[in-house]
Every structure is written in C-alpha cells, then in structure tokens.
Amino acid sequence: MQARQLLAALAPGEAVSGAQLADHAGITRAAIWKQVEALRARGLPVEARGAAGYRLPWPVQLLDAARIRAQLPRAGASRLGALHVHWELDSTSSELQRRLDEAADLSFVLAETQTAGRGRRGRNWLSPPGMNLYLSCLKRFDRGFAALSGLSLAVGTMVLRAIESLGIEGAGLKWPNDVLAAGGKLAGVLVELSGEYQGPCAAVIGVGLNLRLTDALREQAGQPACDLATLAGDPPDRNLAAARLIAALVEGLRQFEKDGFAPFAEGYARYDLLAGRRLRLSGAQGQFEGTGAGVDARGALQVRLADGGLRSVDSADVTVRRA
Ligand code: BTN
Secondary structure, three states, X not given: OOHHHHHHHHOOOOOEOHXXXXXXXXXXXXXXXXXXXXXXXXXXXOEEOHHHOEEOOOOOOOOOHHHHHHOOOHHHHHHOOEEEEEEEEOOHHHHHHHOOOOOOOOEEEEEEEEOOOEOHHHOEOOOOOOOOXXXXXXXXXXXXXXXXXXXXXXXXXXXXXXXXXXXXXXXXXXXXXXXXXXXXXXXXXXEEEEEOOOOOEEEEEEEEEOOOOOHHHHHHOOOOEOOHHHHHOOOOOHHHHHHHHHHHHHHHHHHHHHHOOHHHHHHHHHHEOOEOOEEEEEEOOEEXXXXXXXXXXXXXXXXXXXXXXXXXXXXXXXXXXXX
C-alpha cells in the first residue's frame, strides 16, 4: 500500500484498524505503520486510536480531475487547456516548466503534495498531502514582458475572487501579491516568466492556498500563516475550491491578456491591506518610510512620503509599522 492508497482509506475520517488496512492491501501491519509514518512525516496528523486503528481528525476529499471539471462554469471548462492532478510532484510549477514547449495555453497542474514546493525569494512552500491546494497554470502571451506589468498583482485579486466565491470574507492583499488574513499568510503566488522581451512569452503561475493547517505546520512555516478553516469554520471541499481557483484564473488571465492590469486596479484597491498604513520599505532605493497610497496603473506601489511627495516602488520588502 502506498501513502496515497492509505490516505484514500482514511479519507472518510473514520478509524480503520491496522489489521483491516493490512488485509485489504495484502501487506503486513508493519508495512502499514511505515506508510502512516510517511504521511505523518509529510505533515498529515494521522491519529492512532489503539485497537480502533488509525484515523484522520477530519474527513479529506482527495483531489479528482473529473470532480474539479464538473464544478467549473461552462465558459471556464471550454477554455481550459489541460488539467492534470498528480499525487506527488517536486513542484507543480517545475512540472509545467518542464512541459512548457508542448503544454496548451491555460493548462493547469495540481498535486496532492509537493516534495520541493517553491515560494518567493527562494523560500520553501510546505506542501502536506490532503490539506491545502498546490496548483500551477501556464498562460501564454504574445506581446512580451512589457505588457505583463501588474500580472502578479492581478493574480492576487483573482485568488481573492475565488475565495470570496466560496463565501469566505476577511482576506486581503499585501503588495505585491501576498494573500493575508488574520495577520497570517493564507495564499502565496509565484509568477515565473520566460520567453522574449518583445515577443511571445509564457507565465507559469503557481498558487498555494491554505485550506487547513495544523499547529505543527504553522510553526514550520517560518512566518505567520492562516487557513480557510480559521476563516470559515470548516474549509470548503477541496475539489470545489480548486474549481473556483481555476475558474477565476481562466477568466482573469484572459481579461489580463486583453486589457492588462487596468481592470484589476479597482479590485486591488478593495483588497489593499497597505493603503493608509505606515510602511517601512527596503530595496534598490535603500530604506525609507512612508504611508501606503495604493498602486498605479502598472501595479507599482505608491508611497506617500513625509514631505508630501509620492514615491513609486516596483520592488521592495515592505513591512507595516506598528502605530
Ligand atoms: C510565496 O512565497 O508567497 C509563493 C508561494 C507559491 C507556492 C505555490 S504552491 C504551487 C506552486 N508550486 C510551487 O512550487 N510553488 C507554487
């Protein structure tokens, strides 16, 4: 029995004895125990309930391409390039990069778990199976990198639209595209561009969305983290959440291709967690302080300085100062 089959057996959230699992898979109880340990090592809190056996503290819906497709709006489904769901990948974004030449526009790759999930600034992205979403999308563009300014911010608004479409409020954006809620990171967006500066190019857009975190995972995250379970009581069905995310990206990326960042500016302003906040910035322009004043038509952060001037920032580390 592989870790994947064990997770499927435990998915309903009811206790299953080691003997039953071993019988079913035709392997020893020791081999079952080894797989339980493998799931635990990846961050899934499999409980041991004495004679009753093993159980998960909550039911899990395994990702399923057919269920995801069935929950896409018709327009989204017809525009989708491809949809691949894997049990395990190093990284969904690395997988799409490897398939860059042959993959159709608006192809999506999801994985139950990633062994080398990548975050921004070279960070790892924790990717336990059965709990969160790890998804990457390929979008091709014709008009070069210059037409892509604001893309990563626009993707942040697409993620928020998807979350709101699940009836979950309370999340916002920390420039450029950290999706935060209750002071912690709810989702991360990693946009990687390749191709020609003034011609055809491609964006591999990776999104990690936390549906359910354990205390241990929060500690390992290395930064404050939040999940949809905290905001919503129970997290949404994972296949439904994946479908909403895919639908929002398909629709949003097509709009971005046509009109650029401009149509997303209003949405961004609605979610902007830095507007009106005292900020400390450090980047190529050195260190300075000011007050968040929204973003411009290209997605650059606008910072009001003490002398009343406005500084435009394309890239910087931003921290919010305590009042
Ligand atoms: C961030 O650091 O804020 C960005 C995190 C992006 C994580 C996602 S998970 C799916 C995709 N695959 C990866 O390896 N990274 C992205």
